Amino acid sequence: MYEQADLQTEPNLKSGQTIYKSCIQLLIDELRSLSSRNEDSVSSLLSLIRGSNVQIVTSGIGKSGIIAEKMSSTLRSLSFRAIFLHPVEALHGDLGILETKGLMFIFSNSGSTHELLDLLPHAKSRQFQVIGILGDRESRLARECDIVFDASIQRELCHNNLAPTTSSTISLIVADILAVLVAQSAGITKEEFAYNHPSGSLGKKLTMTVSRLMQKATLIKTDTHFMDIVSSISISGCGSVLVVDDFNHLQGIITDGDIRRAVASRKSDIFSCKASEICTKNPAIISKDRLAIEALQIMEFEKKPVNVIPVVDVNHKVEGVIRIHNIVQEGIS
Template identity: 35%
Template structure:
């Protein structure tokens, strides 16, 4: 067999191993889904009634999954923390309060570190939900509610490394979190409040006034009687690409953009210099924004249409101009 042939043979073997790993995991999740019992709904009810926080705990790979479940619960409106069993035995049990709920994860249900803290947890009379792969284990017997996470085998070729078992634990934790999420009516705006740094959060919380504050652009503004040269000078001085045309009370009468001035020169030639801002301006700007308007909504207004709007005025409830925003101001804000 040539080197090339051996490589192809090995590649096929590795691909088969990868596919087998994924197949074992997906089959295990499907089987767990099919054998869900009313215990899942009992666990859901306990979590929904929780007046305190949810505490997750586990050792090794189960501990890693427990951390992730705590993070998911917290981000979807259910305050949760991870408690390491070893640290719990040295003072961290103080985090457990009477109104809390504990979710303990273990494939065997006999993890020594986890079993060691059970008496202290039960003494606090907190409900204990166990996600466990052995229904006859000590953890299963001591728990108020048991969710079965048993698997036929690990995806590991030696059936030793925790692989399928932790994937099933994670899937069950996500199932609890997402079902609780739906039961409590946790909505998009709620999610955004917990994720202000993410793009979704910014899209649902940032307002136009926030964009104005980030950039603090000088407002280009001219009177309706201003000459073409004065308008061009204002546009150039303020570097926004347009100027507001407003009356003495700064109430907007129209907008005059670079595009409008080019159109005027194309139509009138040199005589365009004799025109006033009022004669050149667009008295009906396609987009006029408001300070309390969602920034993402404003961005969509500027982007939609046959011709993208690069700059737009911001006016208050009395049509007084309070600022100008450029489309790249929104993009720079991470929208």
Template identity: 35%
Template sequence: MNSIESILKTARKTIDLERDAIANLSALLTDDFANAVSLIYNSKGRVVITGIGKSAIIANKIVATLNSTGTPSVFMHAADAIHGDLGLILQDDVVIFISKSGNTPEIKVLLPLIKNAKNKMVAITGNTDSFLAKQSHYVLNAYVEQEACPNNLAPTTSTTAQLVIGDALAICLLELRGFSSKDFAKYHPGGALGKRLYLRVSDLSSVNEKPMVTLTTSAKDIIVEISEKMLGVTAVVDQNKIVGIITDGDLRRMLTKSDEFTHLTAKDIMSANPKRIEENAMAVDAMELMEEHGISQLLVEKNGNYAGVVHIHNLIKEGIL
């Protein structure tokens, strides 16, 4: 059995090999990269990315990254393309081929067919002398000196390089399009990242009860209100304006200070000037305010009037916290 030291040594060697290969990609960039970006940016069609084997898996990832950052893209498996899927490619589409060798049989069959259709072609390959490189309009050099595989066979370093080239394409296109955080939220409405960018306080507080007492509400009724609304807190209002807050903690402190509390009212128990937030504020702002002050609830206002409560559990449920 290998020792811990030898396993870690192999892991570090793998990481170092891939790190060095990625670092070398910068020196391999040419005008073809900038021209390919401009081609895609100015295209009226989509980006179709194709490959086979491990390169096909990388192609899928690049497609996902492009789609999520504003560049419409689709994946086409190179083997399926020559068995019926070639109709996926439309007239104005830009086709990106990913292949380490650039000389696979599927690529050699597929390239002339696409060239005849007059689609622009971009190659991501580690072999700039390959059939793929010579037939493509632009070549993005993804050369790596060796795979991390000790036999220099299993695609490891080479697929990492392909992925990095794809990321570089996506980010260049993102910047050209002026793709903003609002755009990102539009493309990621169901994810936690998107929710941080579009979810507002009102979206959370509207699903909660709205605990509320006045300055003269008795201690007993305050306990009932907090218990029934199940948020561990109630606002103290005067003509629908927030004047204070009472939490479970305030009630416990009240009980430790006095055996007799039936004569107490909200005015005697509350904390004045509580932290609050406007309902149109972003939910992530509520999270930051809670974290800053070490609290679990925030009172919510709408145009200066009491509008409800947002609880830390709301943020957890939505995956924001």
């Protein structure tokens, strides 16, 4: 822990680095202390949780209010019906948002926030269980709570031991841990999380299907001649064409790489080649209802990784193609 005197001298690089490391060490020490507390409170909280359908309310003032808001936001992303209720606004009409029965998490470093003390009787009259994340477990608020999580600290990082720094960090960590505990106890799955994050990377991995990213395929017949194959690949926009029969059933795929290999092996005889002689038969395929991440995995784990795969229906009829570029561009990897 650094002393106040550390900041009284002329600031320099060495003193700044020393203070930085001291602050990190102080937080580490506070976390070690935190890890040895609240075991009984954890057990009590888990006994209250019955699925994700219960209304969860968070509340606090100032920095504690910001942490309370963050917790409710985290819980919403985990499929809980969670809201932040400002204690002052609650007493001027916002109490109407409270249902009957639920969980209320309140945050206070001092444990004596009078706005929260005024709010609690109204929450309890609606049969809310109150969980306090408090800096003083012997405080007035602690006595009003059903469960108390001890978020007390030895001192703030601030050299004057005033600005909420250590206390806000510890409260935020407790809030995140409790959100995770509640979610795990309620059995929230990664699919439910993704459902609430459709534009996020995880959401796209778990929800975006091939049908949303595939594009129209350029089709040629098995008897298409070499120069027509080259022309078709040039206009395809994806460096490949699909070889099909008269009913558009997939027979193979030809990429620009196949063209180069054919030229190297057939040489002057290349112009007499037909699509059936050049194409890769039985290529990797995928259906449009599969996930885009699955298409990417197929592309990457082929014996020879590919950049495009055909999209076919159950009868092997071509419906399009999907390119690795389309998938990666969506942030799926």
